Amino acid sequence: MKFLVLFLLLVSSVHAKLNIQHWMTPEGAKVLFVQTKGLPILDISLNFDAASGKEGEKYGLASLTNSLLGSATQYRNEEQIINAFESLGAQFSGYSLKDMSIVSLRTLSRESILRKSLNIFTEVVTQPSFKQKYLTRAKRQILQSIRAAQQSPSSIASIAFNKAVFGEHPYAHEAIGTQDTIGNITTKDLKHHYQQFFVAKNLIIALVGDVSKVKAKQIARQISHGLNIGQKAKANPVVKPLNDAQDIHIDFPSKQTHLLIGQTGVNRSHPDFYPLYLGNHIFGGSGLTSILSGEIREKKGLAYSVYSHFSQMQSNGSFTMKLQTKIAQANKARKIAVQTLNNFINNNIDKQKLQDGKDNIIGGFALQTASNANILTYLSIIGFYNLPLDYLDTFTDKIKDISTQDIQNAFAQLINTDKLVIVSVGQKIKNNGK
Incomplete structure (x- = not known):
């Protein structure tokens, strides 16, 4: 779900220009700020290049490190931290993806409350204490999630697809980790990961809310000043294109067959980003009105839902078509999906479909900056992926x-x-996929 929130950046934009102000803190953190008025609220998002792509073979280390921020500091235990935020009506959260680890705060911008909530937030981020009891609890919760994923055909398919597409690349493994790797992670590993990657030069600070630029600068400086300066993390390697087709079937006692079809995609700076984005919207990204849905769902009745998407990340992501169908129809469904893709590539798009696709994207543009939280997401993505500041204005x-x-x-x-x-x-059927 969190990945979907970030992905929405690619399908929307705004008509009204956002006045994005930006600067660097003395410690080297990049800051993007938008002042909004009307609600006395400030949203802060700290985006570290410290996610699963940076954890080596200790799969799950980045996610564990992020999840334990807020469990204890050098001065407070978990209960004290929770009570401190709750007493101020502030909301603290964090999560880790394949590219970035995110820590965020929502607080009232009234000076007396802002000062206190910011002090607690800064303490949590800059002075964490990784306690064994909290690590043990987090491991137990993650292992439960991993076992649950092993019983989900959708999760099984996604894991197998990523391994096949990304090979030896860090994107090949799940951010949550595996049973074997999670069990071997120690508090020493957490401290090392934090010290290396949760540093000022590896940080994007996004701020949106009812504060002045002067105040925003003070806030950003307070946060970055509490961190080690460190070094910016090295970029992930480029994902190598596939040399051969791969046909992978995993036998599972499900009522339907889950199908994922695709290959290596593009990164966010690829010169064909915009035509690929619009093309995918028309082909399979626009729900029931897409070409893929028309062929698979409307004409053939092979699936209730079918869609395609590009996942654009720091390195080139993937292109995926995804659907569920009756076991006996899996063979037919996959053939039609591939045939539909071939036809889309080799034939001109109907002019009306092209225009409808453009209108649909452009028409939904303004809705995505209706709240501080949505603007914050834009700023985080623009800053982290080094997109131009006029990205929204020119989209x-x-x-x-x-x-x-x-x-x-x-x-x-x-x-x-x-x-x-x-x-x-x-469930395997005779000549499945042949």
């Missing part, structure tokens, strides 16, 4: 200018339907 213009030929060329250059990864999870 609709770039979508408007895309032609059918642009989309066809972009898909043809990226997608090779002879080298697709096809993962199916469900």
Whole structure:
């Protein structure tokens, strides 16, 4: 769900320009700030390049480190931290993805409350104490989640697909970790990961709310000053393109077959980002109105839901088509999905579908900055992925200018339907996938 919130950045934008102010703290943290008025609230998001791509073979270390921020500091235990935030009406949260580890605060911007909540927040982020009892509890919870995922055909398919597409790349493993790696992680590992990656030069600070720029600078400086300066993390390597097709079936006693079909995708700075984005919206990203849904769901009745998407991350992500279908229809469904993709690549898009796709994207643009939280997400993504500050202002213009030929060329250059990864999870039937 959290990944979806970040992904929404790619499908929306705004008509009204945001006045994004930016600077660097003396310690080297990048800051992006938007002042909003009307509600006495301030949202802060700290985005560290400290997620699963930076944990080596200790899968789950980044997620565990992030989850234990807020459990204890050098001066307070977990209960005291929780009570301190609650007494001020402040909300503290954190989570770790494959690219970034995020720690956030929502607080009233009234000076007396802001000062106290910011002091607690700064203490939690800059002076954590990784206690064994909290690590033991977190491990137990994660292991329960891993066991639950092993009983989910959708999760099993996703894990197998990522391994096949990403190979030896850090994106190949799940951010949550595995039973074996989680069991071996120690408090020493947490401290080392924190000391290396939770540093000022590896931090993007996003602030949105009813405070002045002067106050925002004071807040950002207080946070970054409490951290070690450190070094910016090295970028993840580029994901290598697939050399061959892979057909993977995992036998599982489910009522339906879960299908994932795709291959390596693009990163956020790829020159074909916009035509690929618009093309995917038309092909399989726009729900029931998409071409893929029309073929699989409406014409053939093979699945209730089918969609496609590009996952753009720091390194090039993946392109995926996903659906569930009756076991006896799995063979037919996958063939039609691949055929539909081939037809999309090799034939011009209907002019009306092209225009409808543009209108749909542009029409939903303004809704995504209706709250501080949504603006905060934009700032975090723009800062972390080094997108231009006018990314939002120019988005609709770039979508408007895309032609059918642009989309066809972009898909043809990226997608090779002879080298697709096809993962199916469900009860095996004769000649499945042949």
